[in-house]
Amino acid sequence: MASPDLVIIGSGILGLAHALAAAKAGMSVEVIESTLAPQGASIRNFGMIWPIGQTPGELRDFALRSREIWLEVADQANLFNDPCGSLHLALHPIEAKLLNEFQSQNPNTTTILSPDETIERFPLVNPTELQSALFSTTELCVNPREALAQLPNFLNSEHGIRFSFGETVTNIDGNDIRTNLRNLSASKIFVCPGANFKILFPDFFTHHGVQQCQLQMLRLEPPTPEKRLQTMIAGGLTLSHYLSFRDCPSFPLVNQHHSDYYPEFMKRGIHVMASQHQSSEVTIGDSHTYGLDLPPFTEEQTDQLILGYLAKLIQSETWRVSSRWLGTYSKHPTKPLLKEQMSDATTICASPGGAGMTLSFGWAERNIADLTQ
Numbered sequence: 001m002a003s004p005d006l007v008i009i010g011s012g013i014l015g016l017a018h019a020l021a022a023a024k025a026g027m028s029v030e031v032i033e034s035t036l037a038p039q040g041a042s043i044r045n046f047g048m049i050w051p052i053g054q055t056p057g058e059l060r061d062f063a064l065r066s067r068e069i070w071l072e073v074a075d076q077a078n079l080f081n082d083p084c085g086s087l088h089l090a091l092h093p094i095e096a097k098l099l100n101e102f103q104s105q106n107p108n109t110t111t112i113l114s115p116d117e118t119i120e121r122f123p124l125v126n127p128t129e130l131q132s133a134l135f136s137t138t139e140l141c142v143n144p145r146e147a148l149a150q151l152p153n154f155l156n157s158e159h160g161i162r163f164s165f166g167e168t169v170t171n172i173d174g175n176d177i178r179t180n181l182r183n184l185s186a187s188k189i190f191v192c193p194g195a196n197f198k199i200l201f202p203d204f205f206t207h208h209g210v211q212q213c214q215l216q217m218l219r220l221e222p223p224t225p226e227k228r229l230q231t232m233i234a235g236g237l238t239l240s241h242y243l244s245f246r247d248c249p250s251f252p253l254v255n256q257h258h259s260d261y262y263p264e265f266m267k268r269g270i271h272v273m274a275s276q277h278q279s280s281e282v283t284i285g286d287s288h289t290y291g292l293d294l295p296p297f298t299e300e301q302t303d304q305l306i307l308g309y310l311a312k313l314i315q316s317e318t319w320r321v322s323s324r325w326l327g328t329y330s331k332h333p334t335k336p337l338l339k340e341q342m343s344d345a346t347t348i349c350a351s352p353g354g355a356g357m358t359l360s361f362g363w364a365e366r367n368i369a370d371l372t373q
């Protein structure tokens, strides 16, 4: 079999995004993936395409471009997608102030809603502590489990991309690739290993201080299936999480408020978000624990804090937990995206942190354009 122009290691969203961009640019592409079916961060997330969390400039541009590509691909591959936007709920006046500031910086895509307006549009929101809400139009919801399972078939049938599942790449030397099953070569090689960065170039990741970040996630079943969020939900705690809110003058006060009132949440890196795909189930999370070789156990107190805070945001007290899981992504200490040319042939593209679903398609398009120029 002829050597492909490009071999991509990893069939998470980052690998798939690079495969699509390369095939569109006319390259022959093969993706090699260790597991038989996707198991990484890309199937464990909320499915939130979340431009609002990205700082204006290159990252927001990648996010908005990714959103366009997601819509294109979802349409062609018949995947669930809901351009339902996002709703940030302020539970304290200082959070409401920050939302106002953010809205004035982003007048074209966001609106402030009063509590009454919020409840009228989104009846599942809990009015008890609600101060105001910020609705944003740019967020898109996809179903990560469905998308990651179906995209390889679509990319194969529509773009001729070959996939080898259940095969681990163990070494790369120049243009030569060794796996547990065979040797092959390629003109170019992209390494997109997710949190599993100890197999290929482990010294590179250690040298850069890349860590794993582990998150606790849950799914809830509303008692009546017709209950729909009608958007994706975030609370005030999220304002301390995403860098995009840090330019707002009230950010230090909001952060201080969260440290004072929610110390256990801050310690566990908890902020609470919710998304809903085709089924009535609602995906919620999350917490953030950083390190290497993190323990595989969930902490019930973390789940209870997430559930308790969610009930302040939406009327979810009676909803049953239908599943729980851990997800892990890799994160560079300072860079939101990690790209390094390891040799003429090999490039590492990794560590999109908690925003890989949001950034991958846009970032990959740029990386492949750089390669083919």
Ligand SMILES: Cc1cc2nc3c(=O)[nH]c(=O)nc-3n(C[C@H](O)[C@H](O)[C@H](O)COP(=O)(O)OP(=O)(O)OC[C@H]3O[C@@H](n4cnc5c(N)ncnc54)[C@H](O)[C@@H]3O)c2cc1C
Residues within 6 Å of the ligand: 009, 010, 011, 012, 013, 014, 015, 032, 033, 034, 035, 038, 039, 040, 041, 042, 043, 044, 045, 046, 047, 048, 049, 050, 167, 168, 169, 170, 192, 193, 194, 195, 196, 197, 199, 200, 215, 216, 217, 285, 286, 326, 327, 328, 329, 350, 351, 352, 353, 354, 355, 356, 357, 358, 359
């Ligand atoms: C719980 C959770 C919630 C999140 N929510 C969101 C969200 O809503 N929106 C958002 O934008 N982002 C979110 N993220 C972040 C996002 O999921 C990740 O940034 C993204 O999935 C990373 O994609 P990836 O392709 O780099 O990694 P992965 O999806 O982990 O894929 C890497 C793949 O590479 C394979 N691999 C590794 N080494 C080898 C090898 N040597 N040979 C062959 N195969 C190999 C692995 O088996 C794996 O399948 C979330 C993450 C988590 C964990």
